[in-house]
Amino acid sequence: MSPPPSDPRPGQPGAEPPAPGPAYGGPARRARGEGEALAFVESPVQLLNVLEWAHASGQPKERLTLVVLSPLDPMSRGQLRRMAELARGEGIEVRWEEARGGAAAPLATVRGLAPRLRTAGRVVIGDPFSRYVQLLLALSRARDLVVVDDGTATVEFLAQLARGERLVRWHRRGGRRGPRELLLAPVSAAARRRLTPGGGHPRIEVFSAMPVDAAPEGLTLTRNTLAWTRARFGPPRLTGGADLVGTSLVETGVVDEARYREAVHALVRAHGVTRYFAHRRESAAKLRHLTDGTGLEVVRPDLPLELTARRGPTGRTLLSFPSTVVHTLPLALAGTGVRIAVLDIDPDWLTGHASPRAQGFLAGVTSSARAAHRLTSLPSNP
Template sequence: MKHTSLPASSQARAGDPVTATAWVETPLQLLSVLEAHHAGRFARHTRVLPRSGAGALVDTVAALTDAGLPDGLAVLPPAPAPARHQNDSGVWFIGDAFSGQVQRTLVGDRNRDYVIVDDGLATLHLLRLLSRRRAAPLERARVRSSPLRRALGLASAVKLRAAARAGRVTVFTVLPLPEPLVHDAAAAGIRVVTHDFPWLRSLPGGSAPAEDRVVLGSAMVRDGLVHAEPYLAWVTEQARNGAVLYHPHRREDARTLEPLNAAPGVRVAPRGLPAELALRGLRARHRVVSLPSTAVTSLRVLLERHGTTVEAVPVPEPWWTDRAAPELRAHLSTFVADQKGTS
C-alpha cells in the first residue's frame, strides 16, 4: 500500500471540532499524535497527556519540546489516567485501544470523533478486530484476559464499531496495510489515512553515528518469544567486519543489554528516544539491520530520501520459543516481505 502524506496546510473541515486530546503511553504513540495534529485535518488545537511513570516517554517529550512542537499542540504534565482531560474535546487521539485505562474511559465516553494512531503491531491487530462481521473483545494478542477484562474489551469494541458506522473513526498510520484489510475496514465505516512523517522530516537533521551499521534492538527476548543465546550471537556477528551501533528497544532488560555492553565492536546507544527520532540523521552510507518490527517500516519511510538501507532479517525457526504462536510468526514475516522493492 502506497503511503501518502497530507499537506501541512490542510485544515480541519468547517464545522468540525477544533480541539483534540490525546492520551499517550509510548514514544511511538506520541510521534503519531504529533503527525496527526500536523496534518491539520482532525483538529486545530491538541492537548497531549502523557502517562506518568514512563521514562522513555519523558525523554521523548523533552527532546521534541526542545526541537519545537507543532503550532497548536501542547503537552500537559504526566498523569496516571486519561479521564479528567477527555470530557471537553471533540476529537480523541487513541494510541492503545487495548489499554485498560483507555477502555474504561471509552465505554463511559460521550459521542465524539476517534482517531486511532500507530502503536506498533497492535494497530493491525486492532483494525482486524474492528473489521470483523461480529464484535469481538478488544484484547491484546497473546494475552488471556479475565472475564471482567473481556467484558470491558467487548464494550469498547461495540463503542468503536458504532462510532465507525457513524463515520467517526479514522486510523492514521505509517504502516503498509494489506488491501483486503483496508477494504474490510472501509466496509465497517473506518477511514484509513496514511502518512510519511512530514513533521518529523521537517526537523533539522539529527546527528549521524560514526558506525556504518546500526542494529535495532528487539524486545522479543524479554517477551519470551525468542531465545536469548542465538539473538545475542546474531547481534555480535554483525560487528565481525566493523563496529556497529546497537539501538536498544525501550523494553529491553539486562538479559540482552549487559552482554551487549561487554561485546567487542558493539556500542549500545542510550535508551530513551524512539528509533524514528534518534536515527533520523542516518545517511546513504548507513545500513540498518533488524528483526521484523514496525520500526523497520517507519524507518524505511522516514529515511528513504536519504538513501539509507533498512533491512529486516527473518527470525530463524530455532530461535522461537513455545510462547511464539504461529499466527504471530506469520504476521512478523510481513515486515520482511514488505522490504522487497525497497532500497
C-alpha cells in the same frame, strides 16, 4: 521554559514535569467544545504520531490537548518527557498524568479527565488495546475517533476489528482469561463496539504508516508519511559503518535470549556493526551480554528511533529485526542514502511462551516491509 532546540543532543536528560498540577506547558486554558481534540498516549512513538497526525490533518494546535498516561519504566518516561517538550514547542498543551502512580491513581486520573472527555469533539488514541484507554473511551461522547499509529499493533487491531474478534495483543497467548481480564472484558467489548464504524457510531479514522490488508468498511484510513519528522529534523550526517536496531522480543517472551544474543554477535562479525540502538524496554543485563567480546556500542536513544536516525549521526546501513521501524525508517530517512535491511526471525528462536500466531505475524512484518519499501533481506544467522 523555552521550546527545545531543533537538534537536541542525544542522551540529554529530561526533567520531570513541573509541579503542582497535571497540566503544564502550552497555551493558557481555553474554551472547550466541539472543536477540541483530546489525545491519549502511553508511549513515545504514539506521541510522535499524534504530532504527525496534527501536522497532516491541519488540526489547530491551540485546540489540541495531549494527555500523557505515564508508564512506570524510566526509559519510556525519559523519552516521553523529551517528546512532551517537542509538543510544547509546537504550541500544544500537554497534560502529564501519573496514571500508574499507586492504587488510587487510575481512579483519580479518570475523574480528572472525565469533564474534558465529555466535551471534546474528537478523541485521538495511540493504543486501542490499552485497558486504560478503553475505559476512557467509555466516558467519551466524541463524534470523531482517531487511532494514530502504534506500529505493528495497529495492523493487528484492524485485522481483529474486521474479523469481529475481541481485542488481544498479537504476542499474547490465547486460551483461558485471568480474573483481571474477565473483570475488564465488558470495558474491552464496549471499546471494540465504539471503534467499529457504522450504525450511528462515531466517525473512525486510522492514521498509519503500516500496510493494511484488512479494515472494516466505513473506516477512514489515512497514510502517515512522517512528513513532520522530515521537516523538523535532519538530514543526518552518515557514518561509514552499520547500525543494528534492537528489539524487545526477548522481554515480551517471544524470542529466546541466548539465541538472540548469538545472532547479534554473528551480525557484528558479518556486517561490521558498531552501534546497537536499544529498544527502550530492553533489559540492562541483556545489553551487557550483547557487548561482551564484541566492542559493540549500545545507544539508548532519548527520542523515538525515527527522530534519532533523522538527526544523526546514522550508519549508512541500518539492520533491523521485524518491528515497526522497518516501515517507518524508510519514510523518515527517504532521500538520505541510508540502506535499510530487514532480518528474519528464525522459528527456532521462539520460546514455548510465544503465541501460536507469533511466527506468522513476524514473517508478515518483514515480507510486507520488503514489498512496500524494497528493503534488502538478510539472514539473521550469517
